[in-house]
Amino acid sequence: MFLRNYWYVAASASEVGRKPLARIILGEPVVFFRTEDGAPVAFEDRCVHRHLPLSMGKLVGDRLQCHYHGLQYDRSGQCVRIPGQDRIPPNAKVKAYPVVERYGWLWIWMGDPALADPAKITDFHWLDDANWGAKSSYLYVNANWQLIVDNLLDLTHLAFVHETTIGNSALAEHATVKVTRAPNNVVVTRWIIDQPAPPTFVKVGGFTSNVDRWQIIDFAPPAFLRLDVGATPTGTGAPQGRRVGGITMRNLNAITPETEKTSHYFWGQAHDFDVKNAVLTEKIFEQIQTAFYEDVAVFTAQQRSLDLIPDPPQLDINADTGVIQARRILARLHEEEQAALHATAAE
């Protein structure tokens, strides 16, 4: 199940250049490149002639030339040259996708181009805001995108999957959790009061006594999870909104389905303390990356289970409230998108 009328992160801005980049997004082959003036371009990665991926070709000025018989396409996806043939049929055109560069990422619109308003791009400003230190990265995941969404909405798994980095047992057993929901949004707020800080927090925050720790997970469809996490020494007032003497970080996640069973996982980590310290930024990033590799192993194994027995019965537990609310939103949005598509088709 995919939602189409959304902006998705397709690539990091730095990996798209004058060499064509091939990437499958929502099951569709897409080729990315930049024109000579640096503008990003995305279109269908398949020659209209004999289906060779255009990403195997090369750029000739601002035109992408097919590797097979030399057909050339301009930035709109229109074929503008067919070797040995003067007249080019008007249907010699590949599908072009709207793209926007923002927050160090290249965003793509996979739905109706008429609806592609860049104002709808989900806010990830922490990744390139001077008030924050940040680093982002990419993971390829052999699992359905919703398994990753589930993972980020239930952080009790930190106590078990990530006990050497960002988790400890206090998370699962000593937390108070509140889930709030809106038509297209779920927020899971978890407070862990007067408990030991987990290993990563001790390393980067230097805590020597118990902390009040928060995790505020904001889910926006289809698969954006922005986590406000941090801790302050116990009793200094963070639960009342006064964050002093501790650390605040943003863990930022944008998941883009590649296929029903594989995902592009773009993520970043930002911190609001000592923001110019690149060594610190790297140290925090590496701690979180270690945890994320542990997650990827879980996703991959879950997908293998689901491949063997699709749609098995599953048990829901108390910690699943956020997960379930998000899945309901996604199912409803999918139904609405499909209904709108069928209505258009019937016209």
Place this chain on the structure above:
Amino acid sequence: MADTEEWRRVAALSDIPADAGFPVTLGGTPIALYRVEDAVHAIDDVCPHAFALLSQGFVEGGTVECPLHQACFEIATGRCLSGPATVDLRSYAVKVDGGDVYVRAP
């Protein structure tokens, strides 16, 4: 008189949020307190369907919706309004005295 001994103080009135349940136990039984307008109500906290805690559910217009599978219950009576749960919750008598909330064991 025996009747007075059955009332147990379970919470301060100020503990109970306006928009959510507040979990307490009464003789080992998990129950949840809710405010509906000016009244305080106490009903079982465990959903009879799959044992979710209803105090973590969603309170809307005098009802609480199970956080997991959307069964709905009337807060004032414990009555099951919609499935997948099929039985009502037990409802407990409540009295508020001087900022303290008391519940009577059935």
